Structure formats: C-alpha cells, structure tokens
Amino acid sequence: MSRMSLTRFLIEAQREGHINPQLRLLIEVVARACKRISVAVGKGALSDVLGDAVSGAGASSVNVQGEAQKKLDVLSNEILLEANAWGGHLAACASEEMEHCQPIPDAFPRGNYLLLFDPLDGSSNIDVNVSIGTIFSVLRAPDGAGEPEDAHFLQPGSAQVAAGYCVYGPSTLLVLSVGHGTHVFTLDREQGSFVLTRRDVRIPESTREFAINMSNQRHWEPPMQAYVADLLAGREGPRGKDYNMRWIASMVADVHRILTRGGIFIYPWDRREPDRPGKLRLMYEANPMAMLVEQAGGAATDGRRRILDIQPGSLHERVAVFLGSKDEVEAATRYHREHD
Numbered sequence: 310m311s312r313m314s315l316t317r318f319l320i321e322a323q324r325e326g327h328i329n330p331q332l333r334l335l336i337e338v339v340a341r342a343c344k345r346i347s348v349a350v351g352k353g354a355l356s357d358v359l360g361d362a363v364s365g366a367g368a369s370s371v372n373v374q375g376e377a378q379k380k381l382d383v384l385s386n387e388i389l390l391e392a393n394a395w396g397g398h399l400a401a402c403a404s405e406e407m408e409h410c411q412p413i414p415d416a417f418p419r420g421n422y423l424l425l426f427d428p429l430d431g432s433s434n435i436d437v438n439v440s441i442g443t444i445f446s447v448l449r450a451p452d453g454a455g456e457p458e459d460a461h462f463l464q465p466g467s468a469q470v471a472a473g474y475c476v477y478g479p480s481t482l483l484v485l486s487v488g489h490g491t492h493v494f495t496l497d498r499e500q501g502s503f504v505l506t507r508r509d510v511r512i513p514e515s516t517r518e519f520a521i522n523m524s525n526q527r528h529w530e531p532p533m534q535a536y537v538a539d540l541l542a543g544r545e546g547p548r549g550k551d552y553n554m555r556w557i558a559s560m561v562a563d564v565h566r567i568l569t570r571g572g573i574f575i576y577p578w579d580r581r582e583p584d585r586p587g588k589l590r591l592m593y594e595a596n597p598m599a600m601l602v603e604q605a606g607g608a609a610t611d612g613r614r615r616i617l618d619i620q621p622g623s624l625h626e627r628v629a630v631f632l633g634s635k636d637e638v639e640a641a642t643r644y645h646r647e648h649d
C-alpha cells in the first residue's frame with residue numbers, strides 16, 4: 310500500500326489551490342511541534358515532566374484563567390511558540406496559557422496568519438496516563454492591520470482557514486481540516502512522520518452514545534435536564550432507543566471517538582457560574598473542533614446558535630458546546646430553542 314505523508318498531502322492541497330505555501334509551512338511547523346510534545350508526553354515520569362508547574366516564588370503557577378498549570382502545559386506552550394517564531398508564516402500566536410497574544414519577535418519576518426492553540430488540553434488527565442492533546446486554529450491577520458493585537462483574533466470560527474488537533478494516545482494522531490474535509494494522520498514513530506490514515510472522515514448522522522460530565526447534572530438549566538432525562542429513559546422514553554455514556558474528560562479524546570464512531574459531546578452552561586456561558590473556550594477549543602466536526606458532516610452549536618457563527622468578544626471567552634452526530638446535536642439544540 311502506498312503511504313501518503315502529511316508533507317505530500319499538503320503539497321497536493323497546495324496544487325489544488327486549497328492552501329498557499331505560507332499556510333502549508335504553518336501546518337508543517339505545528340505538526341513538527343506536536344511531534345516534540347508527543348515525545349515529551351511519552352517520556353512521562355522518566356523525564357520529570359509530570360506534576361504541577363512551579364512559579365518563581367515556589368508556589369504552583371496558575372494561568373490567566375486561574376487554573377493550575379502542569380509542567381507539560383508550560384512545556385507544550387513553549388514548544389509551540391518557539392517552533393512558530395522564525396518561519397515567517399505568522400503575525401502572532403495566542404494561547405490558553407497566555408493572557409494576551411504574542412506577536413512574532415522583531416528579529417523574524419512576520420507572515421499573514423494568526424495561530425491560536427490550547428497547547429495541552431485535558432489537564433486532569435496529564436498525570437494519569439490518559440489521552441491528552443493539542444488543539445489549534447488558524448485565522449488570517451486582517452489586511453493592513455499593523456502591529457498584531459488581541460482584537461485581530463476576534464473573528465468568528467467560520468473565518469478559520471485551518472483547524473486541527475493532535476491526540477497523544479496509544480497512537481499519536483493529527484486530525485486536520487483546511488476547509489475541504491477532515492483527515493486523520495497517524496505518527497509513524499520509526500519514520501518520524503505523519504501518514505494519512507483516514508481521508509474524508511464522515512461522522513454517522515445518528516447515534517446512541519453521549520459524552521457529558523454527569524456529576525454536574527443538578528446545576529444544568531431545565532432544557533438540558535429534560536434532554537438528558539429523555540436519553541436516560543432509553544427505548545421506553547420519547548427518544549425510543551437506549552443510549553450509552555462515555556466521558557474521557559479530554560476533549561480531544563472525546564471528539565476523536567465521535568469522529569471515529571459518532572456520538573454527541575456536551576459541555577453545557579452551569580448555574581454555579583451563571584455569568585460564564587460554559588467551561589470550554591470558544592477560540593481555541595470550540596471553534597477548531599466545530600470546524601473539524603462540520604467538515605466531517607457533523608454539527609456544533611452552543612445549544613442555540615451554530616458555534617462557527619458566534620462573534621467573539623474576547624480571546625479567552627467561554628461557550629457551551631454541543632457537537633457531534635448531526636441528528637443528535639439538532640435534537641439537543643431543539644430542546645433549548647423550544648424552551649426559550
């Protein structure tokens with residue numbers, strides 16, 4: 310069987326006019342950074358990368374969102390920043406781990422793209438040897454915008470020119486879309502290269518599997534309670550079928566299962582933090598995943614609106630997320646719209 314490397318896939322995508330050389334380089338550089346992160350994750354306790362990051366004062370360090378940072382969160386962020394600094398393809402990067410965007414240093418030429426990432430998603434799984442991943446989203450820098458600033462990133466997800474994630478599991482996989490389908494590449498550890506292993510993923514439209522943190526059930530709003538109650542009622546209930554539940558608590562791994570065999574992933578609003586629409590971040594978690602899922606024939610909403618249509622107001626904005634098999638996401642969204 311002839312194998313197609315990520316490099317060849319990208320060159321062919323460029324020939325077909327789907328990407329330009331700068332975007333091709335950007336994706337290659339992100340993939341290379343993910344390989345380095347994969348090596349660090351794989352070494353685990355052998356290389357002293359597990360556990361909490363420590364600030365200069367000796368206390369556990371926290372990121373801009375007040376969350377404790379793991380050593381691997383910090384290392385992955387540094388790997389992505391360093392790899393993307395000198396290629397001339399980017400104007401600036403923004404990350405879950407940094408309060409503001411970081412323009413490309415003056416020492417290097419600036420390109421036309423903006424890169425957002427969650428360097429290592431699934432923090433609660435880092436130290437317990439469960440799959441975690443890197444999520445990224447690529448936007449165009451506005452024309453003639455000058456010195457990059459946070460406001461340049463505030464574009465709806467429909468403006469993304471590429472999105473992807475890398476999941477560090479039993480295999481390391483890169484899942485990518487440049488707006489022409491969603492494709493899966495597996496890291497060949499001996500060769501050190503990503504190889505195309507699934508072209509044009511299609512998510513089954515209906516499903517019997519849902520993914521949600523059920524321990525928060527009592528804090529959900531009424532339409533969310535009603536929707537899950539109907540799933541749990543099984544074939545005797547209004548949905549007429551028995552549902553199974555899976556929750557890995559790493560968004561990349563949960564979304565990857567859905568790309569593989571269908572399902573719905575939900576992180577809803579929660580009354581404990583009424584002013585926060587959800588836990589997950591719009592710009593570097595929900596948007597890239599929504600693009601990948603839609604490009605695979607699935608759907609993604611915040612319970613009411615299409616995620617990719619939401620106009621962000623800030624870099625670290627949160628959003629409720631419902632994504633996966635089209636029919637199921639539409640059903641869950643209907644419960645919310647009909648309630649309003």
Ligand code: AHM
Pocket residue numbers: 376427429430431432433522558559560561576
């Ligand atoms: P993180 O960015 O701090 O890792 O948080 C995001 C993660 C997602 O990967 C996952 O879907 C969710 O948080 C799990 O939340 P919970 O701890 O409620 O199960």
Ligand code: MG
Pocket residue numbers: 405427429430431594
């Ligand atoms: Mg995250």
